[in-house]
Amino acid sequence: xxxxxxxxxxxxxxxxxxxxxxxxxxxxxxxxxxxxxxxxxxxxxxxxxxxxxxxxxxxxxxxxxxxxxxxxxxxxxxxxxxxxxxxxxxxxxxxxxxxxxxxxxxxxxxxxxxxxxxxxxxxxxxxxxxxxxxxxxxxxxxxxxxxxxxxxxxxxxxxxxxxxxxxxxxxxxxxxxxxxxxxxxxxxxxxxxxxxxxxxxxxxxxxxxxxxxxxxxxxxxxxxxxxxxxxxxxxxxxxxxxxxxxxxxxxxxxxxxxxxxxxxxxxxxxxxxxxxxxxxxxxxxxxxxxxxxxxxxxxxxxxxxxxxxxxxxxxxxxxxxxxxxxxxxxxxxx
Ligand SMILES: [Zn+2]
Ligand SMILES: [Zn+2]
Numbered sequence: 001x002x003x004x005x006x007x008x009x010x011x012x013x014x015x016x017x018x019x020x021x022x023x024x025x026x027x028x029x030x031x032x033x034x035x036x037x038x039x040x041x042x043x044x045x046x047x048x049x050x051x052x053x054x055x056x057x058x059x060x061x062x063x064x065x066x067x068x069x070x071x072x073x074x075x076x077x078x079x080x081x082x083x084x085x086x087x088x089x090x091x092x093x094x095x096x097x098x099x100x101x102x103x104x105x106x107x108x109x110x111x112x113x114x115x116x117x118x119x120x121x122x123x124x125x126x127x128x129x130x131x132x133x134x135x136x137x138x139x140x141x142x143x144x145x146x147x148x149x150x151x152x153x154x155x156x157x158x159x160x161x162x163x164x165x166x167x168x169x170x171x172x173x174x175x176x177x178x179x180x181x182x183x184x185x186x187x188x189x190x191x192x193x194x195x196x197x198x199x200x201x202x203x204x205x206x207x208x209x210x211x212x213x214x215x216x217x218x219x220x221x222x223x224x225x226x227x228x229x230x231x232x233x234x235x236x237x238x239x240x241x242x243x244x245x246x247x248x249x250x251x252x253x254x255x256x257x258x259x260x261x262x263x264x265x266x267x268x269x270x271x272x273x274x275x276x277x278x279x280x281x282x283x284x285x286x287x288x289x290x291x292x293x294x295x296x297x298x299x300x301x302x303x304x305x306x307x308x309x310x311x312x313x314x315x316x317x318x319x320x321x322x323x324x325x326x327x328x329x330x331x332x333x334x
Pocket of ligand 2: 087088089090091092093094102103104105
């Protein structure tokens, strides 16, 4: 089979390799559509080291090609979206339901080979049946959507509340739609106006480019009170964290989904004085089914986020396209 094999930073080659054998409890998936994200780029560039050789890629939809011993579902021919993280299942965190926090969690496309290939082996329990009538490309974004479904749930957003989304990339534009589906009014805050028209098409009521005016005033004008009820941060930078604190009202909630790697200064005076709740949200626990339901019901539109499409052979071009300012989600079709 054909696979894009990473041999070291930026050393990516399309190669013919032996297809993996599905072991007990595993399935072999023929990849139909795969998404490229910032994590893949940081692995490709070497910012995030992995053990080489490695096949990257963790956002994908495909057909079951073969099943290993002991697998009753899914069956050969089933169309599935893949939850690309699996936990050990036996530690205290897993047993209490916090499998996204398992210290022995395995990430497909990072710790083991992923979907930038024609075939990929995954545990059967990572497969979610694709709803009939929903296109592969629409389901390709299920993985980042599940991240956002969890983040909005962590923020306990209720109908009629106001929310702000910081960042207008894939996660931000999905967050707008999940918040709308929950009945919230949504303000989008971003460094660039580039995606504001799309954000509005997808349900944002207001947009704001960061340096323009003090965010406190923007949030007050939008919410008609001291700030917004809930802020979902998707940018993963220290500045974005600071923006969440400027936007939120006293007693409000902030959900952080980005992973700022740099130390992030926070004025804890304003957290304590205003009783702000700051929550981390890490990937997903049980949100895949709800993410697919939202797509199938048309409450979340993923297709407008796909800006580029490439064949697997063109993967170098796909990585280059990911860095273009006009790019939101790059799709690969093996
Ligand atoms: Zn991703
Ligand atoms: Zn565990």
